[in-house]
Amino acid sequence: MEEIKYVERKNSNCNKWDEQTGMFGEENLHAMWVADMDFRVPQCVIAALENYVQFGVYGYYKIPQEYYTAFINWEKVHHELEVKKEWMRFSPGVVAGFHWLVQMLSNSGDAVIVNTPVYYPFLNAVKNNDRRLICSDLICEDGIYRIDYEDFEKKIIENQVKVFILCSPHNPAGRVWKKEELERLLAICKMHDVYIISDEIHHDLVFEDNKHIPSLSFKEYEDRMVMLTAASKTFNLAGAQNSIVVIPDEKLREKWDKYTLGHRVIGGNAFGYIATQAAYEGGEEWLTGIKAQIYDNYLYLKKELSEKLPEVIVTPLEGTYLCWVDLKAYVSEENIKDMIQKKCRLAVDYGDWFGGERFGTHIRINLATSHENVKIAVDALVDNI
Ligand SMILES: Cc1ncc(COP(=O)(O)O)c(C=O)c1O
Structure with a gap:
């Protein structure tokens, strides 16, 4: 199986890590938004x-x-x-x-x-x-x-x-x-x-x-x-x-x-x-490895949140690497951005971006990253909500 290699993308002109001001009004948030991966592409592509x-x-x-x-x-x-x-x-x-x-x-x-x-x-x-x-x-x-x-x-x-x-x-x-x-x-x-x-x-x-x-x-x-x-x-x-x-x-x-x-x-x-x-x-073999990593990340996030914030609703991940999470039991739509950015220091996609305020207590978390990055995000939610 081709090895899955995490790449530290900060300071590489990366939209997700280095261009947050436009959407969040500030930089240096822990990036769990934009739908791309923090993984090196298959070796056959690089070659x-x-x-x-x-x-x-x-x-x-x-x-x-x-x-x-x-x-x-x-x-x-x-x-x-x-x-x-x-x-x-x-x-x-x-x-x-x-x-x-x-x-x-x-x-x-x-x-x-x-x-x-x-x-x-x-x-x-x-x-x-x-x-x-x-x-x-x-x-x-x-x-x-x-x-x-x-x-x-x-x-x-x-x-x-x-x-x-x-x-x-x-x-x-x-x-x-x-x-x-x-x-x-x-x-x-x-x-x-x-x-x-x-x-x-x-x-x-x-x-x-x-x-x-x-x-x-x-x-x-x-x-x-x-x-x-x-x-x-x-x-x-x-x-x-x-x-x-x-x-x-x-x-x-x-x-x-x-x-x-x-x-x-x-x-x-x-x-x-x-x-x-x-x-x-x-790229097929690489993809198999990536999917396993993403799904592990999802299972980890789901387990941690269900144990530590039991009323968070984690939408089942049938497809995509984007996890849709409803925090309505813990935070109002008025306070969510404050809580996610100021307290948790996370960059996630906010629910209201996806069609209006009625989705305002949701966040979308990108799971195509290292286990460590997912853990940082989960810990931030658990510690600050
Ligand atoms: C449903 C969907 N369509 C399109 C895109 C992006 O497409 P592209 O980068 O090819 O413009 C995304 C990226 O997240 C997506 O989720």
Whole structure:
């Protein structure tokens, strides 16, 4: 098994550790926020990049067939999804991808629906593009989240929703949606002629017997669906800004091509392609080790909090490395930021960022770090709450 190596990232121009003022108003908080890992990437990625760096010329790059093949094989082996090369497109990050798709699939003033609480750039993609944001809250029972189909459909009808941005697996609720859940959601979208942007960036990070079901495995919805994914979350390559847009439907591909040609952003940089290809080709063993470390971190956090702060609600981690924790028994939404920053000295993602004050007693904790860092965070919560 490839050794998992923690890297001290402070003072390395790292967003998570070195750029906290924008979101927190101060620096030097113990960083458990931004969703990247504090681990060195697979050795095969470093070797491929080193090889290219040593080559010494970084001119225009021809995307090799092997890049496509690496992704196609990965999806087939890990997700039983058949992807064709001609369906694949590029975007410089999944966030850019869903911003573009919102523009492409709807008009100014149209309604776009999301399942809140949700990864907050979804909300920005709607608001920044002058679309109407429609939130259908997930139902939470004992920390476990599920879809409110009635509310989802009612809001689609009432607001004439044009686009749904699906988060699968779900950040921050940690859910790996079951086949039946996806089927029902997609059927509602089809019935009301809603396009689906399916963000599956976390799809390799699922635990225990949970299994990710790609939205595109439901063939009957292909004509209204685009899948966004990347090697970036799985293999810690976010800075390389290489992500993959999968569009089986010819008409939707034409729309995408027209849009991206109009903006003249049709490809990424050589380093991103090389890192992504190498990771998909050789990163599997590394990923197994990383997932074990993340899940250990989760079990540790859950056990410690349930013993020492028994009324904290830790949402079960089916997928993603982001743990959603409700502190409502101990702290009010007015006091939470004071408590987390001033007392605990932690940088976490605050619940209200994910869709409003009703999530204000939650925090999201990034578990893709060393056991020691998780312990520091847990101890800080236990000692100060
Ligand atoms: C659901 C989801 N989509 C997209 C991203 C980021 O995508 P990218 O860095 O490729 O823009 C994240 C990062 O946390 C995420 O959780």
